[in-house]
Amino acid sequence: MINEETLKELALSKSEYKLIVERLGREPNDLELGLFGALWSEHCGYKHTKKLLRSIKSTAKNTLTEAGAENAGAINIGSNKAIVMKIESHNHPSAVEPYEGAATGVGGIVRDIFAMGARPIALLNSLRFSNLESSRNIQIAKGVVEGISGYGNCLGIPNIGGECFFDESYESNPLVNAMCVGIVDNDRILSAKAEKPGDLLIIIGAETGRDGIHGASGLASQNFEETIELRSAVQVGNPFLEKLLIEACLEISSLKELVGMQDCGAAGITSAAIEMAERSNIGLEIDVSKVPVRESSMTPYEIMLSESQERMLIAVKENEYKNIFDILEKWDLKCSIIGKFIDGNDVLILNDNELISRTSIDALTSPPEYDLSKISKSYKNNKSKLSIKNKYDSFNIETISSHLESIFSSNNIVSKKSIYKKYDHHVQTNTVLEPGSDSAIIRIKNTDKFLLFSCDGNSRFSLIDPKIGAEINIAESCRNISALGGEPIALTDGLNFGDPSKPKGAFQLIETFKGFNTACDIFNIPIISGNASLFNEGHNTSINPTPIIGAMGIMNNKTKIINKNFIKPGHKIGVLGNFWGTNKGLSGSEFQTFFENEISGDISIDLEFEKKLQSSIRNLVRSGLIESSHDISLGGLIVALVLSIEKNQLGVEIEKSVPDNWAGALFGEDQSRVIFSYDEKNFNEIKSVLNDIKWEQIGTVTEKNIYFENIYFESEELFLRYNKGFSTDL
Amino acid sequence: MKIGIVVFPGTWSESDTHYATNDVLGINSEYIWHKDQSLNNTDIIILPGGFSYGDYLRTGAIASFSPIMKKIITFANSGGVVIGICNGFQILCESNLLPGVLMRNNSLSFVCENSYLKVNNDSLFTNQYNQNEIIRIPISHGEGNFQADKKIIDEIEEQNRVIFRYSSKTGETNLDHNPNGSINNIAGITNKQGNVLGLMPHPEKACEQLIGSDDGLGIFKSIMTNSIKK
Structure with missing residues (x-):
């Protein structure tokens, strides 16, 4: 035996x-x-996820592959061109040997793309590390970034975007998800x-x-x-x-x-x-x-x-x-x-x-297939109430300012430039919008098309409620595309979870798929490829459930290219959706984690409203009537405002008073909000394009600093902190 | 007029260069494979960027011993126009067509960004620019730190052979605006005869406003004007 x-x-x-x-x-x-x-093995046989994967919407009228049937998913974009894309994790190898683990992660996903006859035209990546406090964590983060840089740059494929996020749940399990995009003639796949x-x-x-x-x-x-x-x-x-x-x-x-x-x-x-x-x-x-x-x-x-x-x-x-x-x-x-x-x-x-x-x-x-619903049955999901221990409810200028300055020292908020400047993002001469905005934009030579890409995930939301977290994940990835005028047409998912043979891991996976299915149905968008990395556990801790969504959008190459940056004093500022955040919106927010050191509360999204909002912002961008557009997400309204004025060293004057619940109002991460700027002369036309969707004009772009009616912030210190980058240089 | 773009194993900027010269500017351009036996009557040779032979040993070192380089050295020594971009610059230094060496960036990291360059227009590669014009061209390299003995640097400076220097947007050339530690902020130089140019920035990546800048066009236009005069 x-x-x-x-x-x-x-x-x-x-x-x-x-x-x-x-x-x-x-x-x-x-x-x-x-x-x-x-x-x-789980990696090849998908013993724990096959049943769930089958439930996913993987095809649409323009898809050319079925999920899992080939090395990557392919979608027809017209002009006899297909885009092939996939995201893949290399988490465990990167934990053991950060440089080679990340480097070979890039190598593997690139091979999946050209195995389909497609020329790789873009790389993106999504990284998760623990706080940059111990030398081990710094070594992992540095090694991973150097590995992606060392391998990817040598291939002549532009690395056009992604994200990097820090949370202590990744202490012994850093996540390295690499996404590759390729192009091939439809009839040559x-x-x-x-x-x-x-x-x-x-x-x-x-x-x-x-x-x-x-x-x-x-x-x-x-x-x-x-x-x-x-x-x-x-x-x-x-x-x-x-x-x-x-x-x-x-x-x-x-x-x-x-x-x-x-x-x-x-x-x-x-x-x-x-x-x-x-x-x-x-x-x-x-x-x-x-x-x-x-x-x-x-x-x-x-x-x-x-x-x-x-x-x-x-x-x-x-x-x-x-x-x-x-x-x-x-x-x-x-x-x-x-x-x-x-x-x-x-x-x-x-x-x-x-x-x-x-x-x-x-x-x-044909390995055995395990039914996760049997495993998850014994899991009791105790929803935690939103807990705010400190007092933020009295309006106090010093307190508000000091919180804003503090949050601009969070590695999650500051500029990620020290990472992406190590990646070649210009090679192949198609990069129309570089890393640093809501999504990256490339042109496809000899066609009338621009493609937009984003790669995004929010594990705190998924920890609070994996189903709604997954819905928000898809909504936000698509919003990043829509905010710049692109129509989201295909997704790829990277599933990074703990042990699926334990009730909690099984529950989080099942709920995540439920959320994906609801969102894919409402947005009518397929997940054309993906990867599952399970068993991300160690030292008796599991990572926060971390689904990552890579999204692709498309738009005509006559579309005016805008990005998140306000461009000129005098321009007006508008917000689609609700202007102020709420206390509830502090659930799972950067504010809550940073100042309360916890993740709890209640998250929500109205997907039907989100769909309408995205269609509105797309129409607005395509009308050419606006000068900038930016999704309000991590850090809430105030961080979005600072990021809108930072690049061109501008300011804003908001014609409103910050309410007493300033923490929620300024830092709440409530969904379905986009901030944009425009020349006042376009107001009436904008109004007619936006028709009946909720929006309002809230202020004016100025030369410097951030004024509300009852408080102002000096912007220079915030810009400095933002551009200083990570607490430790990667 | 015909441009020959040399492709070594590991080169990756050949198609970007071809697109810029052939498609954007309409100059007849073709690839020269490193195993080819001749330069096929090309008037101008471009050694594009990439990682020829994986940059193993030293950047550009193995490519400099490639048989096609013997032909290119002969071509350059008889007055032929040669441009080495990024890895091409490294190959030209390793082949002794240009003096000096390109060491690891002083940050010890790869750097990709849009760099501002101050142009010396007294060369056949830059006569379409104004003197001291500031242009914006991407860089993308891990080893672009140009160094040479003091005697050589003095000679290059005295002979006015520094064609591009890293600078600020407004033309200051100092350490604050030096992405890799190059001595005297040198980004590109010519040989004594003025027919060979090596530069670390990628002009082929800056030939259309749509992708951020068309400031690189001036280099290709300059050599074209020069060749037509000839």
Whole structure:
């Protein structure tokens, strides 16, 4: 009988082992156990999320893929062009080895994109770290940023946006979610499939080494505290080789001899090759002795499970590989025919022609599915009441000013420029709006289109109420796009959660999917791809549930490009939605966390109103009648105002008195609000474009400082604090 | 007139350069693959940015030994016009077509931002600019810190060969407006004969207002005007 130690190493349970024996009709040998361990891991097998993933709206009239069917999701944007996009996490590797973990995270998501024949045109990322107080946390944050910079810059793909957020729940589990966007002609999208038995299986790129063995089953599928010693499970990246792979793979993608292409990611050749066969409904034969290796003594087990980076698999028509090999030689890339697709459902693994394993695609690719609703049943969700311990209800100029100055020292509020200036955001010469606004804008050459991207998540809201948190997540990502005139058309989701086999983790996942489904239905937008990173736990703490939404929007390239910045004294300021925040809006806010050191209360969003608001702001931007537009979010109204005047060193005069509940009014993070500026002469036209949606003109752009009728703030100190950046230089 | 844009493995600014010269300016431009045997009768050679050969060993070091570089060195030594942008500048230094070295930025970090440059218009690469004009062009590099022996720097300065200096928006050239620690705020220089230019900023990324600036056009227009005169 198998020992527990071995099963633990593979993250398989005893009952799963029993099921394997049942499926095979015998005990698996070591190699086979490795294959099952990899393919039945959470990372490859989605044991805990498959049921939920099926419930998601993943298609719409212009989608070209079904969720999970390919390496990434694709959507038709017209002019015979498709956009391919996906977000993926590399959390555990980044915790163990921040630089290489983050670097190979970028490498992996980029391969998912060009595996579909698409040229990568943009990167974004969403980062979560603990407070920059300990040297360990600083080392992780620095290493991650350097890793993304070091790998991404070498590839010539612009890194156009993202976000970075600090909370102590990420103390032992930093989150690194990388998103990549690619473009391909509609009729040239590649599939990760073979066509028929006889097609050859060819490996391209790096030699296979001993790195990353058990990455999928170990690092990505267990609680982190159990795996802190798995250092060799983190791979080392070679961005130069990746760049050659991009160019070579895109060059061969147009050849008719090429049948399919697949990234060799988590669980290496095992998962890549077997998934290709599964999609093609045929069997597979691999000879491990044909795989180019770094060390001569590698075992079949190591070869099959290595997660060495910068490798791709392709399926090629029998005997028709010459032109492909010529192109690979031009790029000085190694390749080798390592097997072929065969009739039936068998997976045959040979070592120098000797059969060492015979299993089946069906057995390997149908792990058990766990019903999270059974696990979550025992979870009691005690909603915490909004607790405000300190007194903020009396109007006091000194107190208000000092709170505003303090919050402009929060790493969550200050400028993220020290991060994004390490990423090339100009290469490919399409970047119309650089990082630093609500979303980034790129043009698509030789079309009439601009594309907009944002990448966003608010884990505090998800902690308070994962369902409404998920609704807000989608609403806010889309609002970032709409605020600059774009129509949101596709989403990708990164799910970063704790242990789904515990009631709390299961509950948070289920509720998040409920929220996604409601929001996707109301906004009529599909989630075309995604990634789940579960088991983000360690030292008896779990991360706050952190869904991340990457959103894409589209608009005509005649649209006037605006951003968050007010541009001229004398312009009027308007607000769509409610101007003042509320006390309730302090729930899960930066203000609450910063001054009360807690996350509690009650969050809400009216999705129907949000939809109307987004349509209104889009119309307004497209009418060309306004000069700036900015979503009110983290830090509330007052932070949004400061960020609107900071870039051009301006001021504002608001024709209102700050009410007694100033904390909620100024710092509440109530949803569905957008601030914009305009020339007064456009007032009547703006009024008619906005028609019946709630909005008001609230003040004027001035030369400096922030005036309300009963209080004023000097802006210079706030600008200084904002531009000083993080408390520790990253 | 024809521009040849050299592509090494790891180069990534070749298509941006091609788009700027060929599509925006309408100058006939073509790629030269590093394994090609000739420069294919091109009049101007551009070595674009990127990470040739992964920048392994030292930036530009391996590319400088590429067979195509022998042809380019001969071409430059016989008066041919050569521009090295970013990694191209590093390759030109490693090939001894330009003096000095490009060391790691003094911040030890990669830096991508819009830099302001003060232009010396006394060169065939900048005759379309006004003297001391301030232009805005992106930089994107980890190793752009130009250094050389004092004797060499003195010579470059005396011969008026510093073509671009990092500056403020209003033209101050001091350490506050120096993104990488380059001596004398040097962003670009020419060789003694004036036919080879190396610069760290990316003019090909600044050829359309839509993407933030078209201040880089002047460089390509200058060499075009010069070649037409010829």
